[in-house]
Amino acid sequence: MRAWLTGGSLAKRYSDPVKRSLMKEEARWEVEQGLRLSAMDVFEASNQRAAWCRTIADLFLEFDFLVLPSAQCFPFDAGVTWPRSIGDRTMDTYHRWMEVAIPATMAGCPAINVPAGFSAHGLPMGVQILAPCNGDLACLQMARAYESATNRGTKLPTPILLR
Secondary structure (H helix, E strand, C coil), rough: CHHHHHHHHHHHHHHHHHHHHHCCHHHHHHHHHCCCCHHHHHHHHHHHHHHHHHHHHHHHCCCCEEEEEEECCCCCCCCCCCCCCEEECCCEEEEHHHHHHHHHHHHCCCEEEEEEECCCCCEEEEEEEEEECCCCCHHHHHHHHHHHCCCCCCCEEEEEEEE
């Protein structure tokens, strides 16, 4: 679905050789992935997304919110387009390093990122709070309650953690 939607939105630029040459490698990759899809591929992806939405909706029958990591790695140098590996795992595409954000996106749930702390080197990390579909206000209220209770948004790492 992502390749179909993203690739489709970029297809007009891609079809112009001059504009294609100006596109980032990752954008060209998205279009090329989308062009490989058949109508049946998109239909099956839609079915998988619907099943995922039902799974997430079932989780919200038991839980008010879901709290998940917001990233798979700490921030990296701005000169790096995307990390080619995380730990011992090689990233096969540019979006793999951020795929922990996909569950909320695929389900259409409101999500918000809140500060969780810092690495030993002072790099920030967060967690994402997901609420049920149409629970935008509840998501914002939970984030505010979390930040009020933890004060994470204003605390910087202590110097002892940076050693």
